[in-house]
Amino acid sequence: MPVWNPAVSDIVIRDAADIAAIEKTPFDQVSNAKSAYEILGIQAAEHPDWPAIIFMTTPDPDDPAMTLTFRQLFGRVTQAANLFHELSEGEPPVVAEMLPAMPHAHMTLWGGAAAGVAMPLNFLLRPDQLADLMNAAKVTVLVALGPNPAVDIWDKVLQIKDKVPTLKAIVQVTGEVAPELNNVHAFDAAVGAQPADRLVSGRGFGLDDVAAYFHTGGTTGAPKLAQHTNRNHVAMAFAVGRMWGFQPNKGVLNGLPIFHVGGALDAGLAPLASGAHFLLATPAGLRNPQVVQNVWRIADKFRLDTVGGVPTSIVAMGQVPVGDADISCVKMALTGGSPMPVEPAKQFEGRFGIRIHEIYGMTETAGNGTVNPRFGERVVGCAGLRAPYVEVKVAKFGADGTPSVDCAQGETGVVMFRGPTVTPGYTDPRRNEGVVLDDGWLVSGDLGRFDENGRLWITGRAKDLIIRSGHNIDPAIIEAAMDEHPAVLNSAAIGMPDEYAGELPAIYVTLKEGATATESELHDWLAERISERPALPKQIHVIGEMPLTAVGKIFKPALRWDITRQVFESRLKGLADEHGVAAKVEVGDVPGTGIVATVSLSGTADDKAAVEAAVNERLGAFTLQPYRIVWA
Incomplete structure (x- = not known):
């Protein structure tokens, strides 16, 4: 049988x-x-x-x-x-x-x-x-x-x-x-x-x-x-x-x-x-x-x-x-x-x-x-x-x-x-x-979305879960530890794009009026309070104010766009020296597609195909973040 x-x-x-x-x-x-x-x-x-x-x-x-x-x-x-x-x-x-x-x-x-x-x-x-x-x-x-x-x-x-x-x-x-x-x-x-x-x-x-x-x-x-x-x-x-x-x-x-x-x-x-x-x-x-x-x-x-x-x-x-x-x-x-x-x-x-x-x-x-x-x-x-x-x-x-x-x-x-x-x-x-x-x-x-052949494409996440090499990390755990710092007003942990892990945890922080704290100090604070090493943020950004929704909630998508922009622009820095082309990255929602990074290239290039190939080489390994290339 x-x-x-x-x-x-x-x-x-x-x-x-x-x-x-x-x-x-x-x-x-x-x-x-x-x-x-x-x-x-x-x-x-x-x-x-x-x-x-x-x-x-x-x-x-x-x-x-x-x-x-x-x-x-x-x-x-x-x-x-x-x-x-x-x-x-x-x-x-x-x-x-x-x-x-x-x-x-x-x-x-x-x-x-x-x-x-x-x-x-x-x-x-x-x-x-x-x-x-x-x-x-x-x-x-x-x-x-x-x-x-x-x-x-x-x-x-x-x-x-x-x-x-x-x-x-x-x-x-x-x-x-x-x-x-x-x-x-x-x-x-x-x-x-x-x-x-x-x-x-x-x-x-x-x-x-x-x-x-x-x-x-x-x-x-x-x-x-x-x-x-x-x-x-x-x-x-x-x-x-x-x-x-x-x-x-x-x-x-x-x-x-x-x-x-x-x-x-x-x-x-x-x-x-x-x-x-x-x-x-x-x-x-x-x-x-x-x-x-x-x-x-x-x-x-x-x-x-x-x-x-x-x-x-x-x-x-x-x-x-x-x-x-x-x-x-x-x-x-x-x-x-x-x-x-x-x-x-x-x-x-x-x-x-x-x-x-x-x-x-x-x-x-x-x-x-x-x-x-x-x-x-x-x-x-x-x-x-x-x-x-x-x-x-x-x-x-x-x-x-x-x-x-x-x-x-x-x-x-x-x-x-x-x-x-x-x-x-x-x-x-x-x-x-x-x-x-x-x-x-x-x-x-x-x-996600379905294509004409019935295949599913995952385009992002509605929830805030950070997935690092298959590990699910609740951002609330990071935020709770950070918010205990006496200088911190509020914080928001998000996933930062990474070529190898898919995402790494990062956190944005605003400080109380008159308070001071360096990113290094904040990192040490978290290291003492987060027992799970995969959840320790790889980057900490102290900013003047958080992006908020109309009802006053932190608008995390704007932070994800910002961290993605920073990561992508850092990967594209060498284009100016190698090809004489400058790259500017903007990230936001594209109707019907989801969050997309737009890479705007400007400058005189004899071989645009070679420049675009260089962009693809630098950005192609990122897991969840689609991008498109446009010439200014």
Whole structure:
């Protein structure tokens, strides 16, 4: 019995017509599985000896690596589920995990979902944030990495274990359990003692059962817990697997953490559901610079079909020479988390002959929304076609903050999703207001437009979130710390365009009358109060007054325009010396397109094409900021 109905799984997706052909089959007839657990069980029965997870403990591909087959993975997931059921004393467990990229993380995720509800946690969060999330979810079991000199996960566990009243047990991964700790169990021994052939709970699965909580809000801010149902996971696995065309018994590089939907779902469950396997390249994944430096040797050694990562990782891979590695096996590169810069994408593809395929989605859509299909026409910089069974629209919003009318083709509006991958809502229903609507639509907060071929283009964000290399940074956290300074009147944090990270945090500040403070002093003030390094502003600008709306609110778009102008003009300074041409940049809204930087060139140039090429070379790597060139 296969995971997928051949009536839909045999259709190769190239364009919107293929997606429509798939949707002639109702979604509830797509799969023989009603949960990720059942997906893994079917694969274990169909392909027991195929690899499911390969784990490199070091970044050197010549060192020994661990392989889990589908049979072994499913057995361990079953045992983990049974352990979590036992430790929760018969109650449906809520299993939190604080683990780096290692097989135990995926065993815990799907074992927790099989027993009750799984909740991967970003171990970079502060202990108080982790405790708040665990209390909101009423966590009963915590699985965490033991003492390790490279990361402080266990130190955080010790700080929060007594702050979660519902917590019944802790399961320690690696290392000996300290005898003085109560209700702490060694993962391998405790899991290994459980039955591997059945769920002791006797649980059955429904598509609408809640399987997981994924927090959103990034490494700073106030994270929210989005609920994922079995339907969300099954729909995601089908849609992403078909759009990206994962091949049976072929390998996918998974360099993302388990608490990110990309690592857990897009490059995790989706390959497994297609009979493919994924490679975990050290616990740090692509955050390990040695993994990036060895990426082509790794691809060669393990004959990977697919590599991928957030855009900054792809850019870094693009700088690594192939050397003696044979990368003819690599057919595709995947990216998501933030838009891929066009120029680095073209350079990557030109250098390696490997096409990059983007995905656009959210934690609230199980990481799925629109995808550039593997076997279809791919347009660099485009978010792709809507995935099967997912509705995507672009809408205008009225003064009351609700969608008023759908946008026409080519018109910019707020991107919205509806379908089987969309969350039923947050654990705190108050969070749903204005985001998860009563009619099933999810408001993304992103701005986009559709072209004539049904492709979605992301043009900006309606919300103020700063995305730095895939990390979501809440500007309110930066502003709250800055506003505590005795000399500061008010502040506004925004995203500053950056070639590598997409955005970097920057902040504008006005001072109280008669007060003084240098930008260096303000930077030192923030450095003492912002614990998450990605959120520390790269630039601080002290200005005379803030741009305000008619009702007196700070008008952040004007600040974004100003910082973009400064960044672009700084990159274009050399044009005068090299080509005798001056460049002036103006940034603002262009109807139907969104925010656009206009580069006005003036001066006498014998070769205007060469000048424009120089501009493109300097500005082409910026991710979210479109620009146009005009001659004065």
